Amino acid sequence: MPESADDILSIDRLWRRFRRWKERPRTLKDAAIRLVRREGVAYDSFWALRDVSFNVRRGEALGLCGANGSGKSTLLKVIAGIVPPTYWRVVVRGRVAAFLELGAGFHPELSGRENIALNGVIMGLSEREIARKTDSIIEFAELGEFIDSPVRTYSAGMYLRLGFAIACHVDCDLLLIDEVLAVGDAAFQQKCAAWFDALRARNVAVVLVSHFLPTLAEMCDRAVWLDGGEARAEGEARETLQRYCPYAVLPPRREVRGA
Amino acid sequence: MSAVPDFSEYRLEGAADVWAGWRARLTLIKHLTRRHLAERYRGSALGFVWSLLNPLLMMLVYSFVFRVVMRAQIPGVRYEAFFLTGYLAWNFFSVGAQNAASSVVEGRYLIHKARLPHVALPLAAILSNLVNYVVVLPLLLIFNAIFGVRLGPSILLLPLAVLLLSALTVGVGLILAGAAPFFRDLLQVSGVLFTAWFFATPILYHLQYQLAPHVSPAMLLLYEMNPTVGATRFIQAVFLNEAMPWREIAYSFLGAIAFLAIGILSFGRLSKRFFEAL
Numbered sequence: 371m372p373e374s375a376d377d378i379l380s381i382d383r384l385w386r387r388f389r390r391w392k393e394r395p396r397t398l399k400d401a402a403i404r405l406v407r408r409e410g411v412a413y414d415s416f417w418a419l420r421d422v423s424f425n426v427r428r429g430e431a432l433g434l435c436g437a438n439g440s441g442k443s444t445l446l447k448v449i450a451g452i453v454p455p456t457y458w459r460v461v462v463r464g465r466v467a468a469f470l471e472l473g474a475g476f477h478p479e480l481s482g483r484e485n486i487a488l489n490g491v492i493m494g495l496s497e498r499e500i501a502r503k504t505d506s507i508i509e510f511a512e513l514g515e516f517i518d519s520p521v522r523t524y525s526a527g528m529y530l531r532l533g534f535a536i537a538c539h540v541d542c543d544l545l546l547i548d549e550v551l552a553v554g555d556a557a558f559q560q561k562c563a564a565w566f567d568a569l570r571a572r573n574v575a576v577v578l579v580s581h582f583l584p585t586l587a588e589m590c591d592r593a594v595w596l597d598g599g600e601a602r603a604e605g606e607a608r609e610t611l612q613r614y615c616p617y618a619v620l621p622p623r624r625e626v627r628g629a
Numbered sequence: 630m631s632a633v634p635d636f637s638e639y640r641l642e643g644a645a646d647v648w649a650g651w652r653a654r655l656t657l658i659k660h661l662t663r664r665h666l667a668e669r670y671r672g673s674a675l676g677f678v679w680s681l682l683n684p685l686l687m688m689l690v691y692s693f694v695f696r697v698v699m700r701a702q703i704p705g706v707r708y709e710a711f712f713l714t715g716y717l718a719w720n721f722f723s724v725g726a727q728n729a730a731s732s733v734v735e736g737r738y739l740i741h742k743a744r745l746p747h748v749a750l751p752l753a754a755i756l757s758n759l760v761n762y763v764v765v766l767p768l769l770l771i772f773n774a775i776f777g778v779r780l781g782p783s784i785l786l787l788p789l790a791v792l793l794l795s796a797l798t799v800g801v802g803l804i805l806a807g808a809a810p811f812f813r814d815l816l817q818v819s820g821v822l823f824t825a826w827f828f829a830t831p832i833l834y835h836l837q838y839q840l841a842p843h844v845s846p847a848m849l850l851l852y853e854m855n856p857t858v859g860a861t862r863f864i865q866a867v868f869l870n871e872a873m874p875w876r877e878i879a880y881s882f883l884g885a886i887a888f889l890a891i892g893i894l895s896f897g898r899l900s901k902r903f904f905e906a907l
Contacts, residue, residue, distance in 0.1 A: 389905060397814040451639055451744030453904050459638045465647070468743070475742030484664075491660045492743045494647025 378464050378544050378575045379426040379449065385457035386419040386444055386599075418444045420599040428464075428543065429573035431566075433586035433607055435614050436596035442579045445596065446470065446546045449577065464543025467493060469533060471548060478522035482513055482532055485521055489536050503539045511535035530554055538565055545569065548579045563624070583611050587620035648746050657745065661753030665728075666760060680761065681768070684720060688713050691833045703835045706869055707776040715832035717762065717769060718864040722798050722857065723823045725758035729802030730809045731816055737907040747900040751806040755798050763791070773868060781870035790863040793878070793885060797860050800888025807896035810906040830857045831865075836874075853877050856884025 391413045404411065419441045426432050434442045447453040448460060450468040475492065476485045486507050490500035508517050511531045516524065521532070531554070537545065554562065566589060569576060580586050586593060586607060593610035595603040603610050608620050647653050670676030692708050695701050703711055729751035733740070736750040766787075770780070809815045829852070834840060836858070841849055852858065859881025862874045 396812070398812045398818050399814060401812065447904075448639070451641070452741065454639055454901055455637045457637050459636075459640070461638075461640045461642060463642045466641070466744075470742060475739060477738060480664075488660065488664075491657050492739060492745050494653045496652070497656060497660075 376427050377425040378428045378430075378462065379577070380459075380461045380463075381422055381424055381449070382460070383458040384419055384422045384445075384448065384455050384460060385417060386441075386448055386453065387415045387456040388418050389413045389415050417599050419448070422596070422599070422601050424594055424601065424604055426544070426575050426577060428575055429570060430592065431570070431576040431578065431590045433590035433593040433611070434577065434579045434596060435581075435583065435586060435593060435611055436602075440596040441599040442596055443470075443548055446548050446577065446579060449544075450546055462544060465541065466544045466546065467537055467540040467542035468546040469537040469548070470546070476521045476529070476533070479520050481519060482511070482517040482521055482524075483508070485532070486536060493536075493540050495540070507535045507539050510538060527554060527558070531558065534558075534562075542574060544575045544577070546577050549581065583615055583618045584621055587611055587622070588624045591623065648744075654746055654749060657749045658753045658756060661749060662756045662760065665753060665757035669757070669761070677764075681765065684713060684716055687716055691716075695833060701834070701839060703838055706778065710773045710776040710778050711835065711865070711869065712833060713769060713772060714865050714868045715830075715861050717765060718794055718861055719827060719830065719832050719857075721758050721762035722794060722801075722860070723827065725755040725798040726802040726805060727816065727819060727823065728754040728758060729798075730805035730819060733806045733903060734809055734907065737810075737903075740903050740907060747903060748803070748896060751802050751896075752799070755795070755802050758798075759791075759795055769868065778869055780868075783867050783870055783873065786863075786873075787867050790860070790867045793863060793881060794860045796885040796889055797856055797881070800885055800890075800892040803892030803896040804888065807892070807899040810903050811899070826855075826857060829855055830861050832861060836862065854880055854884075856881040856888065860885070 391411075422441075422445065424432075434445065436442055444453065446468065447470070448455055449462065450466055450470070451462075452468075475489055477488065480488065483504070486504055487500055490503070491497075495503075511517070511534075513528060513532060516528060521529065524532070534554075537547075566576070576589075578586065578589060590607040592605065593607040593614075594601050595610055595614045603613050607623065611618060611620055641649075669680065688709055691712055695712075696708055702708070732750040732754040733747065736747075739745060739750075740747060805815065805819055812818075831840065840852070844852070853876070859874065859877035859879070863878050863881070865871060866873050
């Protein structure tokens with residue numbers, strides 16, 4: 371697949387291996403005992419991603435579908451730079467922001483406000499940028515007085531709103547979303563849809579993982595079907611999703627208002 | 630299945646890599662450090678007083694053992710001043726290195742969520758302990774003055790002594806921090822190790838008066854090779870106006886470089902596998 375400068379993301383023959391430990395020396399004591407008994411450490415490995423290649427153009431929305439354990443989340447984490455590739459190459463030509471599992475990246479003992487600052491810092495914002503955006507994030511999250519409570523006291527919906535509000539305030543060229551939007555209420559879903567439109571208008575590319583195929587069909591231009599770590603099919607979103615699940619009833623791609 | 634190539638790359642092009650420059654890294658370290666300090670002091674002066682409680686209590690206990698039970702003395706300096714000077718330095722080193730060791734495990738929620746320079750976690754843990762130490766130093770000077778210690782020109786070497794101690798702390802801290810995710814009992818084991826190391830460092834006894842007369846020259850040389858000996862003696866000489874123990878400082882300097890080199894290399898290699906281990 372030829373790369374071009376118009377691609378925000380190029381994944382080229384990507385492999386990722388994980389170790390599967392049989393009996394792992396979790397402690398120094400175990401390791402010492404194994405050493406004395408001259409036992410080796412037993413593990414085999416499995417490939418979570420095998421030879422995956424695709425490109426995403428600027429402003430394009432790509433959906434990832436596939437069964438549990440097919441490598442979708444691993445793929446997102448490799449794209450986000452959290453998990454390094456084992457072999458071959460991932461190139462991102464712009465800023466990435468990731469909105470992965472619920473509550474990830476939040477410190478449970480810190481308040482919502484402190485977590486906003488921390489998240490801003492790990493997304494590489496300067497302190498001035500964070501200070502400027504904090505009020506707007508708080509307003510967007512609609513957490514009221516809970517913003518100064520420790521986030522361990524939050525409900526799933528509150529976690530979601532806070533994480534989402536932060537993700538919305540990061541200027542990025544590529545956004546990664548993993549299966550988190552489903553726990554929001556109706557008002558939240560509407561907010562999401564409006565946000566997606568705004569992203570498209572700003573030419574931000576999106577890679578979206580979901581098991582809810584109608585959402586993928588509605589939101590995405592293209593889709594990739596992962597199966598056992600391999601890309602089984604890739605192409606126009608509805609066509610690909612239909613191949614993955616022939617019985618699914620899929621809505622058409624949503625038109626963007628005012629675009 | 631095609632042949633697997635022996636090559637891997639993750640690349641962010643252009644200005645996209647937020648960690649490419651030093652500024653974002655420093656902001657991250659600063660932010661984490663400030664949070665450590667805020668946690669420790671809880672925004673009150675009482676937190677600061679609390680942090681002095683342990684050294685003062687130790688000083689009382691050890692001066693009882695040393696002076697009353699053992700009937701030992703150090704010519705020219707009050708034991709309280711001698712002990713506290715060495716102990717505060719040791720505290721910075723041992724607590725700093727052990728906080729660094731636990732920082733990666735405690736920061737797993739960040740490591741799973743975002744691409745960030747992992748080394749910022751142990752560095753921030755050590756930096757907050759350094760701030761802690763430096764803030765206490767004026768109090769140490771007052772305390773020593775009360776016990777009749779006169780400062781000499783050697784106090785000008787204080788920054789150098791703190792630098793050596795910090796380098797040692799970072800080296801040891803990085804080695805432990807890199808290994809901690811892979812061995813769950815490392816923190817307990819290192820606790821025992823640090824206790825032993827404490828007694829192998831001249832903090833509650835004076836190298837010249839309590840140790841040197843009782844051991845062979847070869848044994849003494851071996852003892853002085855311990856890099857914490859030189860660093861601690863450097864601090865003691867600076868504050869208590871003793872002659873500079875240059876030979877031990879040189880050993881300590883070499884030791885710090887060795888620890889730093891091993892720490893940086895091992896942490897860099899192991900941090901690639903943190904994601905799997907945590």
